[in-house]
Amino acid sequence: MRLRMAFGKKDDAKYIAHLDLTRVFERALRRAGIPMAYSEGFNPHPKISFGSALAVGVEGEREYVDLELKKEDDEDAAAVMSALQGQFPPGITLLEGRVMRPEVKPLMAVLNLAVYQVRLPLAAPLPEESLREAILSWLSRTQVNYLCFSKKGRQEKDIRPWVEKMTGSVQDGWVALDLEITIGNQGSVRPEEVAASLGAMENLPLTLGEMRIRRTGLYICHNGRRRTPLENSDGAQAGGSAAVEEGKEREA
Amino acid sequence: MKNATNAAREDIRPRVERFLAGVQKPSRYIGNEWNVTRKDWDQTKVKMALAFPDIYEVGMSHLGMRILYHRVNHHPEYLCERVFAPWTDMEQKLREEEIPLYSLESFQPLRNFDVVGFSLQYEMSFSNILNMLDLAGIPLYAAERGPEDPWVIAGGPCAYNPEPLAPFIDFFLLGESEEQLLAVLDLIAEQKRQPLPRREFLRRAAQVQGVYAPELYQVAYQADGRIEKIERADEEVPDRIEKAMIKDLDEVLFPTQPIMPYLEIIHDRMTLEVMRGCSRGCRFCQAGMVYRPVRERSPETLWRQMDALVCATGYQEVSLTSLSTGDYSCVQPVIRGILDKYKDERINVSLPSLRLDSFGVQLAQEVQKVRKSGMTFAPEAGSQRLRNVINKGVTEENLVEAATAAFKAGWSHLKLYFMIGLPTETREDLDGIAALVRKVVDIGVKSGRRNVAITVSTSSFVPKSHTPFQWEPQDSMASLEEKQKYLKERLRDRRVKYNYHDVQTSFLEAVLAKGDRRLAKVLLLAWQKGCRFDSWSEHFRYELWLQAFQEAGVDPHFYANRPLAGDDVLPWDHLSCGVDKEFLIGERDRAMQEVTTPDCRFGECSGCGVCGGLGVDIDLKG
Numbered sequence: 001m002r003l004r005m006a007f008g009k010k011d012d013a014k015y016i017a018h019l020d021l022t023r024v025f026e027r028a029l030r031r032a033g034i035p036m037a038y039s040e041g042f043n044p045h046p047k048i049s050f051g052s053a054l055a056v057g058v059e060g061e062r063e064y065v066d067l068e069l070k071k072e073d074d075e076d077a078a079a080v081m082s083a084l085q086g087q088f089p090p091g092i093t094l095l096e097g098r099v100m101r102p103e104v105k106p107l108m109a110v111l112n113l114a115v116y117q118v119r120l121p122l123a124a125p126l127p128e129e130s131l132r133e134a135i136l137s138w139l140s141r142t143q144v145n146y147l148c149f150s151k152k153g154r155q156e157k158d159i160r161p162w163v164e165k166m167t168g169s170v171q172d173g174w175v176a177l178d179l180e181i182t183i184g185n186q187g188s189v190r191p192e193e194v195a196a197s198l199g200a201m202e203n204l205p206l207t208l209g210e211m212r213i214r215r216t217g218l219y220i221c222h223n224g225r226r227r228t229p230l231e232n233s234d235g236a237q238a239g240g241s242a243a244v245e246e247g248k249e250r251e252a
Numbered sequence: 253m254k255n256a257t258n259a260a261r262e263d264i265r266p267r268v269e270r271f272l273a274g275v276q277k278p279s280r281y282i283g284n285e286w287n288v289t290r291k292d293w294d295q296t297k298v299k300m301a302l303a304f305p306d307i308y309e310v311g312m313s314h315l316g317m318r319i320l321y322h323r324v325n326h327h328p329e330y331l332c333e334r335v336f337a338p339w340t341d342m343e344q345k346l347r348e349e350e351i352p353l354y355s356l357e358s359f360q361p362l363r364n365f366d367v368v369g370f371s372l373q374y375e376m377s378f379s380n381i382l383n384m385l386d387l388a389g390i391p392l393y394a395a396e397r398g399p400e401d402p403w404v405i406a407g408g409p410c411a412y413n414p415e416p417l418a419p420f421i422d423f424f425l426l427g428e429s430e431e432q433l434l435a436v437l438d439l440i441a442e443q444k445r446q447p448l449p450r451r452e453f454l455r456r457a458a459q460v461q462g463v464y465a466p467e468l469y470q471v472a473y474q475a476d477g478r479i480e481k482i483e484r485a486d487e488e489v490p491d492r493i494e495k496a497m498i499k500d501l502d503e504v505l506f507p508t509q510p511i512m513p514y515l516e517i518i519h520d521r522m523t524l525e526v527m528r529g530c531s532r533g534c535r536f537c538q539a540g541m542v543y544r545p546v547r548e549r550s551p552e553t554l555w556r557q558m559d560a561l562v563c564a565t566g567y568q569e570v571s572l573t574s575l576s577t578g579d580y581s582c583v584q585p586v587i588r589g590i591l592d593k594y595k596d597e598r599i600n601v602s603l604p605s606l607r608l609d610s611f612g613v614q615l616a617q618e619v620q621k622v623r624k625s626g627m628t629f630a631p632e633a634g635s636q637r638l639r640n641v642i643n644k645g646v647t648e649e650n651l652v653e654a655a656t657a658a659f660k661a662g663w664s665h666l667k668l669y670f671m672i673g674l675p676t677e678t679r680e681d682l683d684g685i686a687a688l689v690r691k692v693v694d695i696g697v698k699s700g701r702r703n704v705a706i707t708v709s710t711s712s713f714v715p716k717s718h719t720p721f722q723w724e725p726q727d728s729m730a731s732l733e734e735k736q737k738y739l740k741e742r743l744r745d746r747r748v749k750y751n752y753h754d755v756q757t758s759f760l761e762a763v764l765a766k767g768d769r770r771l772a773k774v775l776l777l778a779w780q781k782g783c784r785f786d787s788w789s790e791h792f793r794y795e796l797w798l799q800a801f802q803e804a805g806v807d808p809h810f811y812a813n814r815p816l817a818g819d820d821v822l823p824w825d826h827l828s829c830g831v832d833k834e835f836l837i838g839e840r841d842r843a844m845q846e847v848t849t850p851d852c853r854f855g856e857c858s859g860c861g862v863c864g865g866l867g868v869d870i871d872l873k874g
Contacts, residue, residue: 015278016514027286027512027566030597038598057273087566089286089514210270 001071002104003080005097006230009060013091018053025065028087034080037068051107051218051229052114052183055190059214062095064107064229098230107229112184113164113219116191118177119212124205128170134202135168135177146189146197159197162189166198175206183218264359267351275342279514280308283356286512287564289325289332293358296331297444298437300324300367301355301402305380306787308336312511313519315573316408316429317371322507323430330437333357333365337380338387340784340791346387353387362388366440368402369433370421372410375764376757376787378417381406382779385420392776394422394467399447403440407433411464412495412542413717413824416764416771418466423454426462426827427495428528430504435460451486458489462496465489469826471769477810479768479821494828495542499868501528501549508560521569521602522561524554526586530575531852531870534632535643535843536674538716539575541836542829544862546853547871551582555589562594569600578607578615579853581874587619609650613657626665626707627658633674634684640846641676643839648688655692659699666692666706672735672752673713673727675843682735685710686742693747708743709751710736712758716765717824718831720839723816726762729755756794760786762812768823771811773804832861 009016016024025048029036038044047068054060069080077099085094138144144160165180177198179191191213199206219226272278293299302321304311311317317334324332333355338346346353352361362368368390370381382392390404391397397404406414407425414424425432436457443453454465468489472480484491498504506525513520529546530539558570570590574580587601601619606612608629616627631651633639639646658666670685689708696704712732715724727735732755743750764771777800785791801808816822818837825833835858842849852858853870863869 012282012284015272015282017277017279020279020514020516023516024514030566030568031563035596044598056278087286089512090284 001069001076002100002102003067003069003077003097004100004104004107004230005065005067005081006062006095006228007060007065008093008095009054009063009091010093011059011091013089014054014057014059016091017056018050021050022048024089024092025067028084029067029069031087032080032083034083035070037070049106049108051111054215055213057213058191061214061216062218062228063215064111064218066100066107096230108185110220110229111218112182113221113226114181114183114188114215115217115219116177116179116181117214117216118179118191118195119174120177120195121207121210122170122173122175122205123207125173126170126175126205128168131168131170131175131204134198134204135166138198138202139163139166141201144197144201146193148193157189159189159193162187163194166194175204264351264354264361267349268354268359271345271349275345276339277308277515280336281338281342281356283334283359285514287509288357288511289321290357291325291331293331293360297329298367298441299331299333299360299365300369300437301333301335301362301365303335303362303368303370303381303384305337305370305377305384306373306785307339308513309515309517311336311371312513312517314371314373315523315525316373318507318510318523319505320369320429320433321511322509323505324433324437326505327434327437329441330434333360335362335384337377337384337785343383343387343784352389353384363390363402365402366444367437368404369425370404370406370408372406372408372414372417374787375410375416375761376792378410378764378775379779379783379786381417382420382776383784386779393419395419397422399450405436409538409542410765412538412827412829413765413767414464415466415769415823416767416775418769419772421466423457423463423465425496426464426493427829428497429462430498432460432462432496436463455486455488458486458493460496462493464493464827466769471823473770479823481821482823482826484826492826492828494866495830497830497866497868498528498547500871501525501547502553506557508557509564510561512565519571520567521571522558522565522567523571523573524557524561525549525574526554526572526577526580526583527574530579532576532579532645533643533839533849533851533858535641535720535839536632536671536713536716538719541718541831541860543575544829544831544860545868545870546579547868548580548582548873550873551586551589554586555593558590558593562597562599568598569602571602571604573604576607577603578609578612581872583615584618587615591619608646608654613654613661616658617661626667626705627663628667628669629654630669631688632669632671633677633681634670634686634688635681637846638674638677638681638684640848641843642671642674643843643848645848645851648691651688652691652695655695656699659696659701659704664696664701664703664705666696668692668706668708670708670710671713672710672739673732675713675721675724677727679738682738683742685739689743689748690745693745696747704747705749706747707749707751708739710739711753712755714758714762714765717822718829718836720836720843722766722822722836723818723820723840725815726759726812728813729759732758754789754792757786757789757792759808759812760794760797763808766811766823768811770804770806774800774806777803830860830862830866832859832865835860 026046036046049066051064077097081094081097143158145156146159147156162182168177196208321332324330335355354361385392403422405423406421407429411424411426439457457463458465468486470485471482474480527548529543531546534540632644715721736752740750778797781796783793783796849858
């Protein structure tokens, strides 16, 4: 059985590194007594795959994971989820799940849009109007070079193509940015890089050291239409075990 | 009065969270793992911080930490929380932001606890103890601490010679602490109700088996630097402190709901402790002396603990630990029981420290379905003569037999551990290492294995207290380096990889292992100059240690490289693990005569003195 679930990764759980999250799921499944399917080969490992890696310290409101379980009965989805939820450390909350047909493409291959909310304190007062203008000015650029330091050393990359949308507001000395960023195997840009670039290019008094980032959603975007990996291609929401049969029919 | 309240914890947490995402591996510093114990700070009578002077991944792998954490928290009125040495990036942040070192469970500053208890696993972690106390804002010297400060205590193998730490620690706990520590916490609870003067309290604490308060003992020195005498400063405390120990391993609490770390730790698996103690009697080995006698845990207890561990952890691997698991009399039935019961769960068994013989290979074969890792053997010395000197009861035939069996069973990668610089070692013994390695390579090639790979590791002999070799000098650094070079030349083969330990680290380890109270000043100076994480090669700063020795006017070679006489007063003469000094002298003499002493489990009593003296006996279950 292939179970796709949406979950939140918040509070202390935001400090769990992406590679460690697989272990957290694996151990929770084992404690819950839910039999996992294993990969073939020399060193078999359970088939747990996440949609998109979340950086350490970033909260995820709605992340996605696919589990391959050694269970035949598709009606078990709700029972699996409630058994599993009882075995998670604080901060990890299962939100919704659905049994997927085996031929459905993996999350990693289909998710192509991430939505972030970035909050950062202002070092000096800033009228909201100025923030809006700055964002428009940044977005109007055809190319935005950003200097990053990676293992390969100093590297300049154009980050503009990855930013689909950016809006912002000012409240109580904090700036809130809403970002929509293209993700996938072609590469991407990190939300903190966009915020840093905005501050530098448009001369905004942003304090980068205390940035708080939340990823509010991950989507599959096609021809201007957007859906979650738990929705069918026609946009209908399917959730819980009752929706499972219906979903199968439509995809067939 | 400790009146730390929720205010303190609410203060630290948000301040840490402001930068935590920017440090390496932040889940080291956040707590809140699965199976963590959270107790109400205000409702518990005694609050203890269990402190491990190394990073989270190392400390969390240590069984003793787990045992004591659960033992203390098992008591309804006592609370135990954890703290580890912050890695250097985190230390820098804590210092910049002026945040005191805090416990992982409730983010309480360490100084709000009644007791801070350090685990002493290796000498090279000593500088981290000072660093952690300093980060906590606790005065380093016991003499500078007042009634407002926590009791700073310490236990673990290095407590058998804790003298370099003497002025920093209020009292040490010798031996196995499960019962002893609770007795100490009872006294601290009493002390909070009705405070006694410090000296009075220490005198009471010293009545608990294995408790050693250094300030109740005075050391006098001779003009040449040797110790003249060690005397108690108080009539009411014992002349010699005898270790505490657990008589029956089936009767003692064992943690079956261990904390599940988020990040991968060094030993990231379930642990079953099958026995304590080892009576093989290797003459260099401190653990083999101080954990005597051998006491086994029954298979029934182990299986019961296993069931609980599987349910509580979700781990897929269990390690059967002890000093020499192949010697556990019920090892085969225990392994079979586990493998049979948990076939469907795909649970693996790992066996550290197997004996070098075909039985060891047979056991390894039973538990290892996929031959993923190498097989490790520890002949320790290259010639039969030298193996007799160190009482490592293995022969070349054992190794040949074991290597043949291992290659036949499908292993192609073997690891061989040796020691260099052992007492009486000559060129022939080094040549013996090279010859033995060549022999193993040949066996591998003849067995038809492709990709035969042999990793040879040498460590440098470090004389340790409470062993027959405690009187022996360490080989000089120049000589050890020359021997490493000699071996490197003789082990040149594309199938052989040779690793060796840094001699400066081994030298400092010897200095601290055989050190006395005069080293405390050196330790303080070295820490002030920036030494910490000395067991991490990227942080070990030998030149700073040398400066510290020079400034303190202490000659490190006096400790590491000077042979001691049988009638010399040793810095640890007042501390006893139950093994008689006469036995150790006898063993040293037998070593020089190249005579072995058999394991008392299988033959006659060798008269080490433990069984009679401590009211404990060998306890075998098979």
